[in-house]
Amino acid sequence: MTQPAAAPAGGAAQPGADAPDVALLVTCLVDAFRPSVGFAAVRLIEEAGCKVHVPESQTCCGQPAWNSGDRDGAAALAARTIEAFEGYDYVVLPSGSCAATMIKDYPEMFRAEDPMRARAEALAAKTHELVSFLADIRGMTGVEAALSGSATYHDSCSGLRSLKIKDQPRALLASVEGLELREMQESDVCCGFGGTFCVKYPEVSGVMAGDKTRNAAETGADLVLAGDLGCLMNIAGKASREGLSIKARHVAEVLAGMTDTPAIGEE
Template sequence: MKSVGLFVTCLVDLHRPNVGFAAIALLEQAGCSVSVPDSQVCCGQPAYNSGDDVSTKRIAQQVIDAFESFDYVVAPSGSCAAMIKEHYPPLFADDPVWLARAQALASRCHELFSFLVDVLQVKDFSAEFGADVTYHDACSGLRELGVKEQPRTLMSNVQGLMLKEMDDTDVCCGFGGTFCVKYPDISERMVDDKAALVRQSGAEVMLGGDMGCLLNISGRLSRVASDVRVYHLAEVLAGMAAIPAIGEAANTEEQP
């Protein structure tokens, strides 16, 4: 049985634990044994993207330490997976020992959907989700890891799910990590454009694979009083999308 260390990601840890449990369910259903190391915090992108390589390396070493004993490290985020896979090794260009460790981990690191489809070759989780959905391609997963067809393959096997692609699905939503709070006015225009495209698609639900984009777009959708609901695709695939959508109030009347 393949051992997988789940890199939960800090946004799932804080905002949407359901995505982490959904990822575990999917990986176990696909025949993996899943562990969640205690010492994980963050992949280091806030520091890395701010130009702070010293802090980034310290965090990267922590992640490498925590995950290198597993056959694979999998993250329900293209952005965090790309950080480990693409950006850790060059950080240690001058340090042969850590470089080798970073490269070894990078070669075994995957984004969740591409891991399920490309590595495990599991494409159908017998999920049901009766809704018209549109899908947002997160930039890092799309361009750094080639995550494009895998989520669509997985969605095509969900009973009742009808995919209504929005225009410009490959255009950034304006999240960009710290970008969205450093340049809030520019970010607002970008997420407003994105929210408009989501609404124009005619879908009732928007799905995606990265919590950063999902928090950003759902936050804008609710601000403009749209009733499009937002979930991480893992929640849908694992049959765990019965809870309120991201940013949606718990409907107490429906609770048993």
């Protein structure tokens, strides 16, 4: 695979004074394991004509606690997130699973009589997964990035089933100069990560991950892309253990033309 072309000269254009204020929720995995995804998200949001803010008080969105049955713990984290992010025009996340938690689950964390319920609903209404925000809200139809090679796309469960994200990443990736998209078999089937699922059911998870990496590798693509870092770390780890040559990257890195960093799991 050849080296990526440089990003457009000068980077993103500076947003105008009337540009919407977008708060980026970086997510725990991006912050801890793949900060380059956060920087790519900033570039893409700015290219969509928005001003980006990254509230320093942000923490976990509460998804692990909610999925594990800790309603009180999840609600406490949700309340903290709402307070940090409700003052912006939009909230954007480079993760379908975290975005789905805020959009679908936050209102359910608070009882109808709780004042936080209305605030959770208001935040949910202006929260979006990154690629969906670019395509569906800002009307972005293409990017200026270039990458010589081929890629296949994995549809993460939360993004696909909860947020209906499927065509948007493919449409934007089709505009990346030099990139060939190759569809894998069962692109919409779970990779086996599922948060705590891979811990509770490691044998089942391992089989599912093996199916996913095999389907991705059989396309002959250089890269497997997705919108959720948890899925990508799971896929990259399995591919490495199986000695497969396919590499994993977050879709934002490719769309932003920021692929000069090592692939996920590489030194």
